[in-house]
Amino acid sequence: MITLKQLRYLEAIAQTGHFGRAAELVHISQPALSAQIRALEDRLGTILVERLSNGARLTTVGEDIAARAKKILSAVGELQEAAKMSQGVLAGRVRLGIIPSIAPYFLPKLLPELDVRFPQLQLELRETITEQLMRELMDGALDVVILSLPIDEPTIETRACFFDPFVLACAKSRDLRADNSRFPAKDILNEQTLLLMEDGHCLRDQTLKVWESELTGARRSGGVSNMATLTHLVEQDRGVALLPELFINCESGLSERVNLIRLGNPEPGRQIGVVWRKTHPRGSDFDALAKLVREIGTQQA
Amino acid sequence: MITLKQLRYLEAIAQTGHFGRAAELVHISQPALSAQIRALEDRLGTILVERLSNGARLTTVGEDIAARAKKILSAVGELQEAAKMSQGVLAGRVRLGIIPSIAPYFLPKLLPELDVRFPQLQLELRETITEQLMRELMDGALDVVILSLPIDEPTIETRACFFDPFVLACAKSRDLRADNSRFPAKDILNEQTLLLMEDGHCLRDQTLKVWESELTGARRSGGVSNMATLTHLVEQDRGVALLPELFINCESGLSERVNLIRLGNPEPGRQIGVVWRKTHPRGSDFDALAKLVREIGTQQA
DNA sequence: TGAATGCGATAGGAAAAACCTATGATCACT
DNA sequence: AGTGATCATAGGTTTTTCCTATCGCATTCA
Numbered sequence: 001m002i003t004l005k006q007l008r009y010l011e012a013i014a015q016t017g018h019f020g021r022a023a024e025l026v027h028i029s030q031p032a033l034s035a036q037i038r039a040l041e042d043r044l045g046t047i048l049v050e051r052l053s054n055g056a057r058l059t060t061v062g063e064d065i066a067a068r069a070k071k072i073l074s075a076v077g078e079l080q081e082a083a084k085m086s087q088g089v090l091a092g093r094v095r096l097g098i099i100p101s102i103a104p105y106f107l108p109k110l111l112p113e114l115d116v117r118f119p120q121l122q123l124e125l126r127e128t129i130t131e132q133l134m135r136e137l138m139d140g141a142l143d144v145v146i147l148s149l150p151i152d153e154p155t156i157e158t159r160a161c162f163f164d165p166f167v168l169a170c171a172k173s174r175d176l177r178a179d180n181s182r183f184p185a186k187d188i189l190n191e192q193t194l195l196l197m198e199d200g201h202c203l204r205d206q207t208l209k210v211w212e213s214e215l216t217g218a219r220r221s222g223g224v225s226n227m228a229t230l231t232h233l234v235e236q237d238r239g240v241a242l243l244p245e246l247f248i249n250c251e252s253g254l255s256e257r258v259n260l261i262r263l264g265n266p267e268p269g270r271q272i273g274v275v276w277r278k279t280h281p282r283g284s285d286f287d288a289l290a291k292l293v294r295e296i297g298t299q300q301a
Numbered sequence: 302m303i304t305l306k307q308l309r310y311l312e313a314i315a316q317t318g319h320f321g322r323a324a325e326l327v328h329i330s331q332p333a334l335s336a337q338i339r340a341l342e343d344r345l346g347t348i349l350v351e352r353l354s355n356g357a358r359l360t361t362v363g364e365d366i367a368a369r370a371k372k373i374l375s376a377v378g379e380l381q382e383a384a385k386m387s388q389g390v391l392a393g394r395v396r397l398g399i400i401p402s403i404a405p406y407f408l409p410k411l412l413p414e415l416d417v418r419f420p421q422l423q424l425e426l427r428e429t430i431t432e433q434l435m436r437e438l439m440d441g442a443l444d445v446v447i448l449s450l451p452i453d454e455p456t457i458e459t460r461a462c463f464f465d466p467f468v469l470a471c472a473k474s475r476d477l478r479a480d481n482s483r484f485p486a487k488d489i490l491n492e493q494t495l496l497l498m499e500d501g502h503c504l505r506d507q508t509l510k511v512w513e514s515e516l517t518g519a520r521r522s523g524g525v526s527n528m529a530t531l532t533h534l535v536e537q538d539r540g541v542a543l544l545p546e547l548f549i550n551c552e553s554g555l556s557e558r559v560n561l562i563r564l565g566n567p568e569p570g571r572q573i574g575v576v577w578r579k580t581h582p583r584g585s586d587f588d589a590l591a592k593l594v595r596e597i598g599t600q601q602a
Numbered sequence: 603t604g605a606a607t608g609c610g611a612t613a614g615g616a617a618a619a620a621c622c623t624a625t626g627a628t629c630a631c632t
Numbered sequence: 633a634g635t636g637a638t639c640a641t642a643g644g645t646t647t648t649t650c651c652t653a654t655c656g657c658a659t660t661c662a
Contacts, residue, residue, distance in 0.1 A: 001306065002377060002381065003304060003305060003306075004303065005302065005649090019610055020608090028649090029651055030610075030611095031610085034610065035650085044381060044384035044385075045384065045385065045388050046393075047582035050441070050582055051580060053580075053608085053610090054608080054609070056609090057441045060393065060395065060396065060444065061383075064383055064387075064394070065383065068376065068383065075372065076373060079303075079369040082369065083346065083362065084345075086361075086362040086365075092365075093361040094361065095361065277351075279351050279354075319638085330621070330623080332641080333622070339640090354628070354630060354639090355630075355637075
C-alpha cells in the first residue's frame with residue numbers, strides 16, 4: 001500500500017528539486033528518501049522523478065501526482081486539526097437530549113453559561129419525551145440526556161443534579177389551605193379535576209404518583225401537551241395541577257393569575273439529572289456538564 | 302505520523318461497527334487492527350470509537366474523522382488511478398515541441414495517427430523556433446521536440462527520422478534549368494533575390510548553407526515569418542526560394558503557381574528528427590514516437 | 603587531463619513498526 | 633451460573649524503515 005510518508009517525501013522533492021535537501025527537509029537520510037521514492041514509483045508503476053546530475057526534477061506524471069499528494073497531505077492536516085478542536089473538556093460536537101418539561105425553562109440559563117465556559121462546544125439539541133430520548137441514547141443517536149430521574153437502565157451512568165419541587169396551582173377564586181399534609185387529596189377527589197400532561201410525559205406519571213392510591217377514581221383531565229396550556233386551564237378553574245418550580249420561576253406574574261400552594265411532608269417534586277451510556281468515552285466531559293447543571297439548578301431554586 | 306493504514310482501518314470500523322469484522326475486511330487480525338485504531342486515537346488525542354459489549358460505534362468525533370478519512374482514501378485511490386493512466390507506451394501527458402516549418406505540414410498526419418495508436422496520450426503542443434525549443438527542453442518545460450537536425454548538445458538523445466528535400470521555387474515566367482549541379486547559383490547571384498525566412502528559423506540558415514560561400518554578396522530578402530508568404534513572393538517574381546518538400550506536399554496546386562525545380566548532387570534538404578533529454582525516464586516512449594515520425598515522414602516522401 | 607566536488611544509487615546491518623497467535627477480562631443472554 | 637461474543641493484552645516473529653558507509657557517474661576546476 002502507498003503511504004503518506006511517501007507522499008510527504010515526494011512533496012519534499014517537488015519543493016527542493018533535490019534528493020539530499022528533500023531528505024534534510026523531512027529529517028531522514030538521503031538513501032532512506034531515495035528508497036521511499038523508488039518504492040512509490042514501483043507501487044504506481046510510473047517514474048515520478050527525473051534524476052539529473054545536479055539534482056532531481058519531477059516528470060509530468062510526477063507533477064500531477066505531487067499536486068494530488070499535496071492536497072491529500074493538506075486534508076490529513078485538516079483532519080488532525082479537526083481532532084484537536086474536539087479535544088479538551090466539552091469541546092466539539094455533542095448531541096444533547098432534554099425533556100420538554102425542562103427544556104424551555106432551563107436551557108435559557110444553561111446555554112449561555114455553556115457558551116461562556118466551553119466555547120469549543122458545538123451542541124446539537126433534541127427535545128422529546130423520556131422514553132424516546134432513552135431509546136436514542138442507547139442507539140447512539142444521542143450522547144447525553146437531561147431528564148427526570150430515576151432511570152432504570154443498568155448500562156447508563158447517572159448524575160442527580162438538583163431537586164425541582166412541585167407546587168400546587170389552583171384558581172385565584174379557590175382558597176385551598178396548605179396544611180403540610182399530603183394535603184388536598186380529598187378536595188381533589190371530591191371537588192376538583194386533576195389536570196395532567198398527556199401520556200408519555202414523565203410529569204404526568206410523577207403527578208399521579210404524588211397521591212398514588214388516594215387518587216383512584218378521581219377526575220382526571222385527558223392530558224395536554226404544554227404546561228402553559230395547563231396553567232390556562234387552572235386559571236379558568238377547570239381543575240388544579242402540580243407545576244414544577246422550574247416552570248413557575250420562568251413564568252413571571254404567574255402568582256397573580258393563580259394560587260400557588262407549596263406542599264410538604266415530604267415535599268413532592270422531581271430529581272433532575274444527567275445520564276449517558278457507561279461506555280461513552282467522554283464520561284468525564286458529561287460529569288462536567290452535570291456539575292454545571294447542578295450549579296444552575298440549585299442557584300435559582 | 303498518522304498513516305493511511307490507520308484511516309483505512311477506521312473506515313472499516315465505520316463500515317462494520319465491529320472490530321473483528323473490520324479486521325477481516327482489511328485482512329489482518331483483530332488485535333492488529335485494535336492496536337492501530339488505538340495508535341490513531343493516541344495520535345489524534347481523541348477517542349474515536351466507543352467500545353461496546355456487542356461491537357463498536359464511532360463517537361461524534363469519530364464520525365467526523367471517518368468521513369474525512371474516507372475522502373482522503375478516495376483521493377489516494379484517484380491518485381493511483383491517475384498514475385495508472387500514464388502507464389504504458391506514450392500514455393499520459395507529454396509536452397511536445399515542434400518547429401514552425403514542420404508543424405503545420407506534418408502534424409495533420411502525425412496527430413490522427415497518434416490518436417489511433419496511443420489513445421491514452423495527452424499531447425501538449427508548443428511551436429517555436431529551434432533555439433527556444435531547446436532551451437525549454439533543457440529546462441524541463443518540454444519532454445520531447447521534433448526539429449531539424451543536427452543538434453549539438455551532448456546531454457540530449459537524438460533520432461533522425463526522415464530526410465526532407467529542398468526544392469527550388471521560382472516564378473512561372475522564369476525558366477531556370479535544373480542541371481543537377483549546385484545549379485542556379487550564378488543566376489541567383491546575378492539576377493534573382495534569394496528569399497529567406499526571418500532570422501532564427503533554421504530553414505533560413507539551411508538555405509544559406511546550400512550554397513555557402515558562393516552566395517556572398519548576393520541579394521537576400523529581409524526575411525519573412527511564414528512559408529506561405531515566401532511562396533507568394535516567388536509567385537510575384539520577387540525572387541526565388543528553397544521550399545521543403547514537406548511544405549510542397551501540403552500546398553496542393555502549388556506547382557501550377559510556381560516552377561518547382563528539384564536539385565541534386567547532392568540533393569539539398571534537412572534531416573527531421575526527434576530529440577529528448579538523455580536523463581528523461583521515458584526515452585523508450587520517445588523512441589516509439591520517433592519511429593512513428595519516421596514512418597509518416599518516409600511514406601509521404 | 604586529472605583531481606575535486608556534488609549528485610543519486612547501492613549494500614549491509616540495526617532499529618522500529620506492524621503483525622500474529624494465544625489468552626484474558628467484561629458483558630449479554632440463556 | 634454457564635456460554636458465547638466482544639475487545640484488550642502479552643510475547644514473540646516478521647516486515648519495514650532507517651542509518652552509515654561506499655559506489656558510480658557527471659560536472660567543474662586547476
